[in-house]
Amino acid sequence: MSPVMNCSWKIIFLLALALIAIQYKAIRNFSTKPVHTCPTSGPLNCTLMQDMEPQDRACEEYSLFNYNGSRKTHILILATTRSGSSFSGQLFNQHSDIFYLYEPLYHVQVALLPKLILSRNPAERRIMMGANRDLLRSLYDCDLYFLESYLKPQPTNHTTLKLFRRGASKALCTPPVCSAYGPADINIEENTCVKQCGLLNLTLASESCKERGHVAIKTVRVPEVGDLRALVEDPRLNIKVIQLVRDPRGILTSRIETFPDIYRLWRMWRATNRKPYNLDESLLTTICDDFLNSVSLGLSRPPWLKGKYMMVRYEDLARNPRKKTEEIYDFLGMSMDSNVEEWIQNNTRGGASEVRDKFGTVRDSAATAESWRIKISFDIVLYAQRQCEQVLDLLGYRMVNSSDELKNMSFSLVEEKPFPPFL
Numbered sequence: 001m002s003p004v005m006n007c008s009w010k011i012i013f014l015l016a017l018a019l020i021a022i023q024y025k026a027i028r029n030f031s032t033k034p035v036h037t038c039p040t041s042g043p044l045n046c047t048l049m050q051d052m053e054p055q056d057r058a059c060e061e062y063s064l065f066n067y068n069g070s071r072k073t074h075i076l077i078l079a080t081t082r083s084g085s086s087f088s089g090q091l092f093n094q095h096s097d098i099f100y101l102y103e104p105l106y107h108v109q110v111a112l113l114p115k116l117i118l119s120r121n122p123a124e125r126r127i128m129m130g131a132n133r134d135l136l137r138s139l140y141d142c143d144l145y146f147l148e149s150y151l152k153p154q155p156t157n158h159t160t161l162k163l164f165r166r167g168a169s170k171a172l173c174t175p176p177v178c179s180a181y182g183p184a185d186i187n188i189e190e191n192t193c194v195k196q197c198g199l200l201n202l203t204l205a206s207e208s209c210k211e212r213g214h215v216a217i218k219t220v221r222v223p224e225v226g227d228l229r230a231l232v233e234d235p236r237l238n239i240k241v242i243q244l245v246r247d248p249r250g251i252l253t254s255r256i257e258t259f260p261d262i263y264r265l266w267r268m269w270r271a272t273n274r275k276p277y278n279l280d281e282s283l284l285t286t287i288c289d290d291f292l293n294s295v296s297l298g299l300s301r302p303p304w305l306k307g308k309y310m311m312v313r314y315e316d317l318a319r320n321p322r323k324k325t326e327e328i329y330d331f332l333g334m335s336m337d338s339n340v341e342e343w344i345q346n347n348t349r350g351g352a353s354e355v356r357d358k359f360g361t362v363r364d365s366a367a368t369a370e371s372w373r374i375k376i377s378f379d380i381v382l383y384a385q386r387q388c389e390q391v392l393d394l395l396g397y398r399m400v401n402s403s404d405e406l407k408n409m410s411f412s413l414v415e416e417k418p419f420p421p422f423l
């Protein structure tokens with residue numbers, strides 16, 4: 001490369017940095033961390049980069065950029081409880097260049113609203129979503145200290161034992177954060193990680209985040225994609241939303257099994273075939289309303305979501321994990337690495353047998369995605385179909401008209417329907 005070309009490249013790079021710095025100042029200060037002031041005025045010359053003070057050099061290493069100087073991608077897996085989100089999260093968790101966090105918003109919810117199911121109260125929702133967005137913004141910036149105000153007990157010396165499901169995040173179990181595992185290990189036991197790694201050093205976690213090319217966060221605590229508009233439009237971030245959906249009848253069935261207390265009356269209905277008069281219908285309708293609002297908005301392709309939204313049906317992912325994962329990575333403009341491929345290979349039907357279920361995900365993902373059909377009564381399914389008719393139609397899930405149809409697994413309830421990403 002000639003010196004001239006070299007020089008102009010540097011100027012462009014510095015100008016880009018300066019532009020970002022201006023945007024930063026203009027919009028809002030970033031979380032709790034002091035914002036580095038990058039050189040923004042005066043003639044830029046070719047020696048500037050070398051002459052920069054160490055503090056200014058930090059601009060170059062700014063955590064929203066990766067080591068190549070290109071923008072990091074901030075992946076948000078927008079899911080709901082029992083929609084196959086642990087399985088889907090693994091497709092990012094296993095990638096060696098992605099810093100993946102599993103449900104960090106749990107801590108906001110526990111601090112502000114200690115209830116399991118998201119509140120329907122609009123005021124409460126607004127407050128929580130404000131806090132959620134602030135936390136997401138900081139985490140995408142690799143500022144893990146921001147979590148500390150939500151952790152109990154409050155961490156001392158930036159270390160904690162209390163991060164929710166720390167072991168579900170490979171980056172928090174592998175170097176530089178913890179040396180109990182190698183970087184390519186795809187078999188990390190959640191509980192073993194916590195035991196072996198001990199205190200989580202949030203300074204090291206932030207460093208690990210900065211070193212990686214991209215950040216992915218999975219959450220079931222954001223009801224609708226519309227709640228994310230402020231983040232998606234934030235010019236400092238480079239958010240891509242992967243909205244994971246699943247047949248609401250499957251989600252309902254799975255939740256009935258997983259949360260026996262909350263769904264006590266639904267269990268009674270299933271056992272007695274009689275619908276309890278005081279059934280809490282919102283435990284079903286919330287699922288469908290959130291999907292309907294969110295997916296209708298996403299599929300209506302508003303300009304602010306352009307290039308930033310992809311809807312994925314869990315059933316499609318489960319039936320064809322490799323192909324679907326490739327599509328997702330294509331949309332992100334990234335390629336999956338050998339860790340992801342190996343994980344898919346070993347944890348789905350395509351792979352060898354006998355690796356047991358370690359992640360709340362399962363080997364025969366396709367069978368599991370539809371197994372709800374033999375665990376629920378036709379009565380409840382009919383009711384769910386009436387309540388969720390619109391969203392079933394929108395997402396391409398077939399209604400059943402008889403118990404035989406429901407239980408006949410060679411009759412698929414998932415219509416072939418492409419949902420191309422909004423590019």
Ligand SMILES: *[C@@H]1O[C@H](CO)[C@@H](O)[C@H](O)[C@H]1NC(C)=O
Nearest residue numbers: 025026027028029030034035
């Ligand atoms: C940003 O931070 C600077 C210095 O820390 C402070 O003077 C300024 O008021 C802050 N701006 C906003 C919008 O908070």
Ligand SMILES: *[C@@H]1O[C@H](CO)[C@@H](O)[C@H](O)[C@H]1NC(C)=O
Nearest residue numbers: 066067068069070071213333
């Ligand atoms: C960034 O650099 C790494 C290593 O030099 C390279 O493998 C990777 O393809 C680059 N990524 C981009 C997006 O340029």
Ligand SMILES: *[C@@H]1O[C@H](CO)[C@@H](O)[C@H](O)[C@H]1NC(C)=O
Nearest residue numbers: 154155156157158159160199
């Ligand atoms: C925090 O670190 C300081 C200095 O290393 C040490 O003196 C102090 O005991 C630590 N606090 C706790 C609670 O571990």
Ligand SMILES: *[C@@H]1O[C@H](CO)[C@@H](O)[C@H](O)[C@H]1NC(C)=O
Nearest residue numbers: 156157158159201202203204
């Ligand atoms: C956490 O890691 C940082 C960076 O390596 C180190 O300086 C700090 O002492 C560690 N904190 C504790 C409490 O070990």
Ligand SMILES: *[C@@H]1O[C@H](CO)[C@@H](O)[C@H](O)[C@H]1NC(C)=O
Nearest residue numbers: 186187342345346351352355
């Ligand atoms: C994944 O499966 C391959 C063979 O299919 C095996 O060689 C490898 O050890 C497995 N990896 C893990 C981590 O279980």
Ligand SMILES: *[C@@H]1O[C@H](CO)[C@@H](O)[C@H](O)[C@H]1NC(C)=O
Nearest residue numbers: 398399400401402405406411
């Ligand atoms: C079930 O009934 C609906 C509405 O009556 C009808 O549109 C649908 O084709 C039926 N499904 C099957 C599989 O017969």
Ligand SMILES: *[C@@H]1O[C@H](CO)[C@@H](O)[C@H](O)[C@H]1NC(C)=O
Nearest residue numbers: 404405407408409410411412
């Ligand atoms: C199950 O569905 C398939 C495909 O629609 C149909 O051919 C078959 O007869 C059904 N089996 C029973 C037992 O109803």
